[in-house]
Structures are given as structure tokens and as C-alpha cells.
Amino acid sequence: MVFLTIANLIRCRGPDEFWRKRKIFRLAAHYIGRRRNCYSVAVRNVHHALVYATKARRLKKQDMKDLWDTRISAACEQHNITAFSMREGLERSNILLDRKSLSDLAAWEPKTFQCLAAVASRKLHLDGFIDGTDQKAPTGKNLNLDNVILDDWLKEKK
Amino acid sequence: MAFIRRYLPLVTGGFKNVYIGGQRKEIHRYVAPTLMVLKRREDKQGGKVIKPRNTFLEWNLEAEMYAFGKRLNENFDPDLLLQAFTDRSYVIKEEMKQKEMEFDIQMKDNRNLAEEGRKFMKQYIQLYLEAALPKFPIEGINGICDHLMSENVLANVSLHLGTKDIILADEYPVDNTTLANAFVAIVGALLHSSGEEQTAHFVRDFVITNLQGQDVNEFWHIEEPWIMLTDLIAKTGSNLEPRLIGEVGKNTLLACYRVGLYLDKKMLSSGFGETIATAKEMAAREALKKIFGTEENQYPINFKLNGIPKSSSKSRYQVSAS
């Protein structure tokens, strides 16, 4: 077998480095100084940036969860219930709202949140659950919860 | 040199455009310098020269207009539609050319159609809004109508319907006035072709829906809300009382006051403000919104009313009449 193309390939140059370096420079366009213009400086910074972005995806979820928790506990405090009781009461009432929805409701729909807190505390009261830290009565005392709480729960014994 | 090289547009020319197990696609070495030269020439010219679509090779005006009609599910009379797309400037240009050529083909422009379309649109929009917002006064409805018939809104609608390339005008790109005129002329053409109800539905679906998500009160600026409110309440003969409900940081720059309006001892509305006067004014505005039925938590405007609503016989509140 005769390989003719190998002789040709010996003289062929590599691909144009322009395109490989351009991929890095496009990510470094908003940097300052040499980090934006010089390849060897830019490539280090871009690699660090990508590593930070990868690690931060997990941290962002944690940060958002903490923020939602803070907001929910602040709103719960306004209605004289602890965040723990609220979560327990809602879970037992089969209202499976996650932290994100609860914090959005607390900020944008305060009356809805008050109703949810009242439902949670009423359910815990029916179950005979005592949380030592709730010293004051819940705020939604005058709300009519008969439409919301099923008769089955009233008859349930835990 | 590298600085310029970097900002060339991304081009996928090269030996292989297909990913063959393990090998990357490679771009020829002449691509980057070629693009650089092109960019330099473009900058010398002063930017990209955008030629209109109808100067390209496979342009068939009749087909485009037919497709335009079919896209919108409407039946247009072809002559009327062509007339609607022809702008006055184009007709003038054609006549100048024809004088040199010495033959005479009359091209009608869209001014008449535009006038008819505008008249119909204004009438229909007013009737529709009166039906959709029963308690809103006439000034408010006029304000919304003016906004919907304004050049910017109509030009935006017409641009997204695809009239930009079909319009026959003397300069390209077409400016807002021409776009708006063309749209209104299309409405006129549709009026003659399909009748009032079809045109009404067309206007409802493309123009009135621009109110989606907008606060209807923004289009009508009330100068003296307190005086208007007291006039309204005086007719019913109840007692209106403003009271300071809350205040925060009285001596600071970030002071905030809350004033509540009480109608016969029952709360009507409340407003916040940096000073007591602002708060009172905002409370009056909120009360007016409640009376006119255009609060934030009301149902949104119904965009599904069919046919042309009849004007209601019930007298509507008119500010200037009082």
C-alpha cells in the first residue's frame, strides 16, 4: 500500500489560533486591563470564572433557601406563629406549598398568608400539638375557616 | 490587528461542518483576514447598507399580499389591498418617473382608505371601551383611545404584522407615520372587503389588545382629584372626611404619611405620600379609581366581546359637563 497523503500532511499548518483564542476573549470582554486584551492573562481569569460559576450553582440554591426561610419566619412572626409550627400545620393540612411560594405569598399576598397561618394553627390546635414558644394567640381569630377545614379532620383523633 | 480580528462575526465556513468522531471542525486560514477586510470596507461606507426586500430577486408582490391576507385569516379585495399599501410618496415618485417615460398608469394612494379606516377604528374602539369599562368617564375613554390610535402604537402593530417589506414608499427603511398610515388603510380596505364585523374583530385582536397589562388610569391625567371627588360625592349627599391614619419618621427626609378617606364613617380608600398633601391627593385618586371600577385588583379588560357593542343609553359621567 502506498500512502500518498501523509507526505502532504507533513507540510500542513495547524488550525488558525484566532478562533480558539476568540472563544476565550468573548467571555472576558467585560474584564479590566490586560485581562481583557492579553490571552495568557485572560485564559487564567476565564477559567477561574467558569469554576466559580460551576461551584456557585449549588451555593445559589442554598442562598435562596436561606432567604426564603428568613422571609417566611419574619411573616410568621407578624402572625404570632413560629415557622416550625406553620410548616407542621400546613403539612398536616395537606397544603404542600414550598418555601418559594410561601415567601412570595408573604411578600405579595399578606392576607392569603394570614389565612394560611390561621389554618396551620387551627389544625395544630385540633391535633393537640403544643409548641412551647407560641406565647400569644394567632392573629386570624376572626376568620371563618369552616369552608376550608374539612369535617373529617375535626373528627380525626391523633 | 488582533483587536480587530476579535470582533469579526462568527462564521462557520471551513473544511468540515460535520462532527466526525473526535475531530473538531476547522476554519480555513483565509476566513479571518477576509472578514477583516470586509469589516474595514463596511466601516468606510458608514455601516451596513440594508437593501429593501423587494429589490431581491424572487419578489412577487401579488403573492406577498395574498399571503399577508391569508396569514391574518381575512379576505381582502386585491385591488383595495394594493391601494392600501401604496403610500402618497410612492405615487409622487411614480408620476415623476412616468412623466419622463411618457406613459400614464394611475396608481391610487391610501389616503382615502386611511381616513375611512381611522374613523371606523375610533368609533369602534370607543364603543368597545365603553362596553368593557362601564363606569369609566368619557374623558378617560378618550384618553385611552388617543393612546391606542397614536402613531407609535399603530406603527408597532403594523411592523410586527409584516407590512414593513410590502409597503410601497419612496424611502427605505419606512418611518412610523407611513407604517401607521398603512395599517389604518388596511383596516379601511378590510372594511370595504369583508364588512363591519370582521373589521371590528380585526381591530379588537390587534389594536385593543395592546392594553393587556397596562394600567388604564395612566392614559388620563387628572389634575385635581380632590375637587373631582368632592363634586361626585356632593351629588349623592354623603359626608367625606379625610383623616391621618399613620405617619413614619416625621422629621426625616424619608417621612411617609397615610391618609384615609371616610365616607359616612366607613373607609373608602387610603393613600400614602411623602407629605400630608401628597397622601391626601393619592387617597382621592384611589377613591376615584374605586368609583370608576379601574382598581388594580379588578378583573382585567375583556378582550373577547364579539360584534360591535351598542352605545349604552345610561348616562355616563362627564367631567367637563359638571
Next chain:
Amino acid sequence: MSAAKRVQQWATFARTWHIFDCKWQDPYLSANVIKKYLMGMHKPIYHPMNDCGDVVVCINSRDIALRGDDWRQRAYFHHTGYPGGASWTLAWEVHNKDPTMIIKKAVYRSMKGNLQRRHTMQRMLIYPGEEVPEDIMQNVTNQIRQLRPVPTRLDHIPEDEVKKYPKVMEYPEDYVLK
């Protein structure tokens, strides 16, 4: 932005002025409560970048009550920055020099050590006694509940109430009360 939206935002982020009476309270426990109001963590719109903190005015900081033997044993550290500038000062000495320092340090310590801490501390105003300047008192609209209930001192009860209160027995004339 329309006027209604602008005014709604103004009201949402308005800064409330709270007042807290430090009389006979534990500074470190009350610091946890005060820091919540200073940082804005009592609002459902909280965000660290939001500048949603409120102003807290602390009065009667001279009557603060430290636990157990802390007045004698707790020492506060200070370094001037120069060599040999380290000093440990006992709580009672600090309190004599400046009655507002202890509660201020307690709140400072309870916050997280980030760049916002100094800015947030500026929102706290501390007064050793009951006298607060008139213009600040006019801004205050809310009182924060104290953690420990403050009982009335027996010698502060008005005389006529003492006389009215039913007695079980009368002391004999020559009985000596210590």
C-alpha cells in the same frame, strides 16, 4: 413609573422608628431582638442588599443588667493599633466611662461581621437615661416588647395603694424590721 406605583414603593420601604427600653434587660439577649429590626429581618421583603432596616432608639441603657458576676468578670478588649496598645477593660469600668458602650458592643457582636455591619450600627441610637431629643422622639412610632418583664419596685408603689391592700396581721409595736 406612575404616581400610584411610586407612592406604593415609598410606603413599602419607609423606615419605621422603634423604641426599646433597656431597663433591667440582658444586653446580649436583647441584642438578638434589636439586630433583627436594625437589619430589616422582621419584614417579609428582607434582602441584605435592600436597605430595608429600621431605626431603633434604646433608652435607659444605664440600667442594663448583665448576668451573674459579669460586671466584675467580663472584660472588653481594645487595641489602639500602636505597639503595646492592647488593653482589657472590665465591664463596670466601661459602663462608668460610657453607659452606652455595653449595649452597643453587644449589638455589634450579635451581627455578622460583613461590610454592612457598620452602616447598620449607625441606625441605632442609644441614650443612657430617659431624656431623648424632641425631634427624635417625634419620629418614634413603635415600641419593641422587652424580653424580661420589669416588676415595680416595692418602694415605688404609691402609698395609698399600700394602705388599701388587705393585711393578714399587724406587726407588734416593738418589732424591728430589718
